[in-house]
Amino acid sequence: MKTPEQLKYTKTHEWVASEAEGTLAVGITDHAQEVLGDMVFLELPAMGKRYAQGEACAVIESVKAASDINMPVAGVVVAVNEDLAKSPERVNADAYAAWMFRIKPDNPGDIGNLMDAAAYAGHAAK
Amino acid sequence: MLKTTPLNAAHRSLGARMVDFGGWDMPVNYGSQIEEHHAVRRDAGMFDVSHMLAIDVHGDGARAFLRRTLANNVDKLREPGSALYSCMLNHAGGVIDDLIVYLLSEERFRLVVNAGRTGEDLAWLESIRERLGVAPELLPRHDLAMIAVQGPLARARVWQTLPGTRAPTAAMRSFHSAQLGELMLARTGYTGEDGFELMLPAGRAPLLWQRLLDCGVKPCGLGARDTLRLEAGMNLWGQDMDESVSPPDAGLAWSVDLASARDFVGKAALLAHPQQWQLLGLVLTEQGGVLRGQQKVLTPEGEGEITSGTFSPTLERSIALARLPMGVETGAPVQVAVRDKQLAAKVVKPPFVRNGRILVN
Helix, strand or coil, X not given: CCCCCCCEECCCCEEEEECCCCCEEEEECHHHHHHHCCEEEEEXXXXXXXXXXXXXXXXXXXXXXXXXXXXXXXXXXXXXXXXXXXXXXXXXXXXXXXXXXXXXXXXXXXXXXXXXXXXXXXXXXX | CCEXXXXXXXXXXXXXXXXEECCEEEEEECCCHHHHHHXXXXXXXXXXXXXXXXXXXXXXXXXXXXXXXXXXXXHHCCCXXXXXXXXXXXXXXXXXXXXXXXXXXXXXXXXXXXXXXXXXXXXXXXXXXXXXXXXXXXXXXXXXXXXXXXXXXXXXHHHHHCHHHXXXXXXXXXXXXXXXXXXXXXXCCCCCCCEEEEEEEHHXXXXXXXXXXXXXXXXXXXXXXXXXXXXXCCCCECCCECCCCCCHHHCCHHHCCCCCCCCCXXXXXXXXXXXXXXXXXXXXXXXXCCCCCCCEXXXXXXXXXXXXXXXXXXXXXXXXXXXXXXXXXXXXXXXEEECCEEEEEEEECCCCEECCEECXX
């Protein structure tokens, strides 16, 4: 299970990367892709839509099961990765290269409430 | 405490992802379940199916006992080694379990039953045995391991691994088996491909597994087993049928012998209740998700329900088995409720795939 140091993590197994423009890129963790198995479908959130923190905003389906992807912090969706939706198996190949959507957070400080790599590694190992 | 098969250490050393499967610690995949699936369709893969139980029915009256107990007719089994698929029904005609019965000798039959149903099966068989006052013994063979080697090259790989098995099994037809010393080779499976199911003493299984690996047989987990059987249009007890569903309502009328005068448990109920549902296949014809069990199917004849659904690696589309109202015809367009959407699907006659070939379009 890989947990890059520079990322933040949620209890529901999303990773969050802070970007230079103040946006956040979101994907699911290596642990999540391993548990779900081979990915076959990704439904992206609605562009321009505001979601609350923790709200289900996208869906990923593996051969085995469907799983919600939750908004890590409250914000507005400013980009979605259509290329990834065409080849969701890239989530299995490298979960941290497979960003799903970008958000502009309502409150940039909210990312401080998420877990760091060490805390997430402990959470995922439970 | 989970139960383990004799191959548990082998799965772990291969880096398998292990899951609790009905109380058994079993491999769901060894990496990519889609690659495992393709290995079985194109080459050869193997599954540890030692969690399934062989029950030997042995002694005087074995045939008479099974004639009464099984919905298919064991009198179709005449040559030693021959095998038959059957359901075992309750008095209401519901499916207690589905199984394969092998004729080993006139006084010994072998039933191979689902892992999760062994307790119910043994209790049911025992209750009928007592009621009929017949003599055969029921011997659960916990001492046996089972490895299913499946795929177009599966038999060749088994022969390469165990050269002595080639001559006695090369001409053996599907649904036949041979007992060679302690090893039973059956030309049966749950994937829609050719291959063998091997039964052998538990202690010998790890070495055989390793030698099959060395011959290039890919280890495959329960994940691939499920997508393979669904593409092959084969039912799974607990999803596609259970004690409240009759064989005709689960697409299994072909496995019930109503032609002979023979009486069997559940026959009166089947004759009294006409078929209510048909089990057919669905292929998703638009993007938007994956078909899954329990999703509602809207048809011109009324509502149905998906019993098993998945993404088909061979068709590269989502497929399902669904319990649909009588009168729905193959080719009919239907709608499936997937989360908050209704997606278009087409009704097809299973199987979807057999011997590596796509049979639906």
